Amino acid sequence: MSDDSSPSPAPASLCLLRTSAIGDVTHVVPLVRTLQAAWPQARLTWIVGKLERRLVGDLPGVEFVTFDKGRGLAGMRETWAALRGRRFDALLQMQVALRSNLLSLGIRARRRIGYDRARSKDLHGLAVNERIPARTGEHVLDAIGSFCEPLGLKQTQVRWDIPIPEEARAWAAERLAGDAPVLLVSPTSSHALRNWRPERYAAVMDHAAARGWRVALVGGPSPGERAMADAVLAACRRAPLDLTGKDTLKRLLAMLARAQLLLTPDSGPMHMANAVGTKVLGLHAASNPHRSGPYSDRRWCVDKYDAASRKFLGRPASEIPWGTKIEYPGVMDLVGVDEAIERFEAFAGAGMRDEG
Structure with a gap:
């Protein structure tokens, strides 16, 4: 090596x-x-x-x-x-x-x-x-x-294999039972300006549910994550499974391993999902997906980073320093519901066939 x-x-x-x-x-x-x-x-x-x-x-x-x-x-x-x-x-x-x-x-x-x-x-x-x-x-x-x-080394392979306890696997299996494909939604980033609007999450979740997917909302126990979850639930026409604040990091890892797709902004769960091989519909405007998006596969992400750079910084992303955060109020509004649904549909077609 x-x-x-x-x-x-x-x-x-x-x-x-x-x-x-x-x-x-x-x-x-x-x-x-x-x-x-x-x-x-x-x-x-x-x-x-x-x-x-x-x-x-x-x-x-x-x-x-x-x-x-x-x-x-x-x-x-x-x-x-x-x-x-x-x-x-x-x-x-x-x-x-x-x-x-x-x-x-x-x-x-x-x-x-x-x-x-x-x-x-x-x-x-x-x-x-x-x-x-x-x-x-x-x-x-x-x-x-x-x-x-x-x-004197070179990292030529990327491998995670983060242990998942049997208790966590059993917990996830009980809550995500059945054969329907699973969409997990982790709506809250640690950086509030990376978060999408609750009603937009709800629109994508309703669409997935109408297509026969099992939809589950996940997140930590903090007041901010609970408030976001409540706002998303209030906007949903089809009630998802609400697991917000009910898991541990290991249980979340186990749920991610059982899911087909995760919908999330730039967040820790995005990278946890990638580590267990689960695809990510990432929502990017405030941050560059090529720097901080899901490492292994960014095909299913919505990338509005260049549009954000042009709108808020006055120049294309190619002309700003690598890794610049564009965390401005309203930046995530550049990500439209129709664009997220288009990526969902693309995954539900070609993506899931690739997985099979």
């Missing part, structure tokens, strides 16, 4: 720092698989967020150290205490936020690998002594995957 004819010496220990969010943590899993395949004896320690650990914390062969960002400096001290006396061959500092850069300063490592200068911010350069190759036009998963390149 090395680019060089002589393989790099195997490190004894590596520390991975990517604490959040759900989607980005999902993108780290293929890197873990790459490192494990190349150096099965290397000890991998992953510093991860409290919530995110519930999704990936049972990956085999990885030591997890939880960082509870809600505890502020106390949370940092707890993480440092858990690593006291340890020195790693390399730290992969895969998060540029100021909090993560400060957290990384308490981790001892001979090599400290971070982002290239163009992708650095919040004093990231002070926390690292090596950088990944400078590239533009990359998907976030590929950027994270490139953290193995300074170590």
